[in-house]
Amino acid sequence: MERRLPPVAPEIASLVPYKPGKPIEELERELGISGAIKLASNENPLGPSPKAVEAMAQALGGLHRYPDGAGYVLRAALAQRYGLPQEQIVLGNGSNEIIEFLCRAFIRPGDQALAAAPSFLMYSKLVQVAGGRLKEVPLKDFRLDLAALQEAIEPRTRLVFLNNPDNPAGTAFSGQELQAFLDQTPPGVLVVLDEAYIDFAGDPAVAQGPEFLGHATPLVVMRTFSKSYGLAGLRIGFALAPLEVAGLLHRVRQPFNTSILAQVAGAAALADEEFLQKSRELVWQGLQDFYACFERLGLSYVPSQANFVLVRIGPRAGEVAEELLRRGIIVRKMGSYQLPEHLRISVGLPQENQRFIRQLTAILEG
Numbered sequence: 413m414e415r416r417l418p419p420v421a422p423e424i425a426s427l428v429p430y431k432p433g434k435p436i437e438e439l440e441r442e443l444g445i446s447g448a449i450k451l452a453s454n455e456n457p458l459g460p461s462p463k464a465v466e467a468m469a470q471a472l473g474g475l476h477r478y479p480d481g482a483g484y485v486l487r488a489a490l491a492q493r494y495g496l497p498q499e500q501i502v503l504g505n506g507s508n509e510i511i512e513f514l515c516r517a518f519i520r521p522g523d524q525a526l527a528a529a530p531s532f533l534m535y536s537k538l539v540q541v542a543g544g545r546l547k548e549v550p551l552k553d554f555r556l557d558l559a560a561l562q563e564a565i566e567p568r569t570r571l572v573f574l575n576n577p578d579n580p581a582g583t584a585f586s587g588q589e590l591q592a593f594l595d596q597t598p599p600g601v602l603v604v605l606d607e608a609y610i611d612f613a614g615d616p617a618v619a620q621g622p623e624f625l626g627h628a629t630p631l632v633v634m635r636t637f638s639k640s641y642g643l644a645g646l647r648i649g650f651a652l653a654p655l656e657v658a659g660l661l662h663r664v665r666q667p668f669n670t671s672i673l674a675q676v677a678g679a680a681a682l683a684d685e686e687f688l689q690k691s692r693e694l695v696w697q698g699l700q701d702f703y704a705c706f707e708r709l710g711l712s713y714v715p716s717q718a719n720f721v722l723v724r725i726g727p728r729a730g731e732v733a734e735e736l737l738r739r740g741i742i743v744r745k746m747g748s749y750q751l752p753e754h755l756r757i758s759v760g761l762p763q764e765n766q767r768f769i770r771q772l773t774a775i776l777e778g
């Protein structure tokens with residue numbers, strides 16, 4: 413029997429689902445192994461912030477209640493951190509959900525958004541769901557080409573996604589460059605600065621979005637607890653936005669979009685400076701170890717301001733990734749990012765990084 417469905421919008425029917433990094437458990441089931449490691453999803457290998465875990469443990473007894481729909485505790489903590497009124501802060505079920513709110517609020521069928529190519533895949537998917545089209549501007553030397561992005565703005569451009577530091581390249585632009593970009597942006601365009609990896613940027617010149625919220629060009633800064641605070645599994649991110657934009661994002665969100673646990677954990681994590689610093693130092697050391705390995709192997713790589721690095725393996729990149737998988741190491745293939753000769757490696761624990769380095773060396777030199 414053929415079931416007849418209501419008509420499906422072509423932009424939904426043609427959507428290619430996002431393919432996340434393979435979960436460790438899935439690989440272990442497939443290969444019948446244990447002790448696999450994942451260096452594929454830019455997670456924090458230290459685990460969650462201990463202060464966040466403690467706060468969640470204390471909140472467990474209150475889970476029969478709905479969360480505070482206004483997210484008071486976390487928004488108050490963020491307001492204090494960034495020196496903004498709470499009304500300018502919007503919480504999301506991960507910063508992914510903020511991207512969805514932005515598309516829902518600002519993209520109508522036929523509208524356009526801009527982003528670099530390659531860039532984080534969720535921009536194009538969520539713009540497409542809203543009936544819009546993502547116009548892509550190639551990276552230049554693995555950096556966002558801000559001048560070309562500026563030139564690509566058209567009358568139907570509503571959103572410009574700037575990912576800084578950039579996923580998957582790991583490069584970052586400076587505060588001066590952001591200032592120039594905002595100065596030139598025509599009215600009617602909202603600039604979205606995705607700072608998912610900003611806490612790992614070691615270079616003090618890298619733009620810090622919150623400093624630019626007062627600019628005449630409307631700017632939304634997105635940040636997340638998934639990376640530097642180790643809370644990817646909890647799903648909590650946030651946007652700092654001009655008052656009128658925040659008001660619109662609040663209108664399109666569900667009343668209880670972030671959970672009780674996510675709210676208390678976020679607030680506790682924000683105060684966990686020690687964990688943040690430990691995470692940053694781990695990443696910086698891990699990157700140095702990766703760079704040394706790549707140099708030894710004669711591989712080119714893109715120096716990173718994030719917690720991952722893009723390395724050029726060559727035409728065998730896919731094969732090398734498969735061989736690493738067989739050896740229990742999950743890394744990210746870059747075919748879906750139009751970089752089939754590259755792999756993206758997230759920094760893990762020191763022993764995980766060393767295991768990757770040993771196995772990569774064995775595969776390439778073996």
Ligand SMILES: Cc1ncc(COP(=O)(O)O)c(C=O)c1O
Nearest residue numbers: 506507508532579608636638649
């Ligand atoms: C550039 C970028 N933005 C946003 C996200 C989404 O993060 P989350 O939804 O976990 O906050 C990611 C996750 O990998 C990312 O790489």
